[in-house]
Amino acid sequence: MAKPSYFYGIHAIEALLEHRSLDALSLFVQQGRENDSHVKDIIAQAQANGISMQPTQKDKLTQLCGSPQHQGVVLHARPLGFADEGLLDNVIGRNQCLLLVLDQITDAHNFGACLRTAVAMGVDAVICPKHHAASLTPTVAKVSVGAAEMMPIVSVTNLARTLTRIKDAGVFVFGTALNETAKPIYAADLTGKTALIMGSEGEGMRRLTTESCDELVYIPMSGNEHGNLQSLNVSVATGMALYEINRQRTLAAGQA
Missing domain, CATH: 3.30.1330.30 (Ribosomal protein L30/S12)
Structure with a gap:
């Protein structure tokens, strides 16, 4: 222990x-x-x-x-533990589940800030790899302003395999990337069962993670046709992307 x-x-x-x-x-x-x-x-x-x-x-x-x-x-x-991977079965069974996947976010302050935003924006669970990722330290708890205690954070051995598993359950996987095939995030339909992947600062998503995505999106920025995701702190980019998901879902619910 x-x-x-x-x-x-x-x-x-x-x-x-x-x-x-x-x-x-x-x-x-x-x-x-x-x-x-x-x-x-x-x-x-x-x-x-x-x-x-x-x-x-x-x-x-x-x-x-x-x-x-x-x-x-x-x-x-006693330290906070990661949630059991089996918990994902319950989460991905929900109609409009929202998952945040953090691919190799190693900085405790960025990790904590992402968790704080995830709770605020209605994320059902956060997924991260077991290796090359921040642990659930007291610093993460402090920066997350208690959010680390409020939602399941699942650490998985094989992220690509987990993404395949959630896709089989009908979850559409969006990856954030600067890529010629990526579309502006506001042009993507984010209202269904969704997983949003945020890659590490500097390197972005790993190749296998990128290949597991159903669609790639980017955050448009003023004065730059394709934006520049790397110019944003990953926790800031996470907040912007999750806000767009929340905006679309709120709008869709109002029209239903």
Whole structure:
């Protein structure tokens, strides 16, 4: 079993306590901040679950979690685990399922930001490869503002095989790429069962991943006929692409 980690940040800790309080071991609170409204709520939540609370110096909190961005609270807890791959069977059985596939996103801040946007835009599950991908660290939890606790994140051994599996279930797979065959994302029909693949910064999607796509799309940008996906941070590009999916689905629902 993986050793416990030190999670930090108000929203990340609130989400952890709400979704898996049994994994929490002890709470450390910066001395003098016990009566801050959000911190007070966290303390009450911890006490309700029988979790001990220890007043702690600010510098000690920074030392525990390895970041000064703790917002006065650090929670010692078991690490978040990836969801079982079998869970995908349930997700892809839904009528309008939406999957976000992150192909070799290794930066924890980008990974966390993508998860945050995924929750906001109604993604049902996130899929990533087991190798050459960011882990579910406390930094990811902090950057995702608790989103990492709110949706299944599935780590798969063979991404190409998983994409074939979801395609067999009727999910249409869109890959983001700068390619002569790619179309502007707004010109694609994103209203059905959809998987959106975002590739790593710099290299984009791997060859096998690209070959698994049903269609390639790009994000048009002002002054550039074909856009330039690589000029966008991957988490920003993910947000723009997911927003377009959400926009199309909202419009389609209103016309139904």
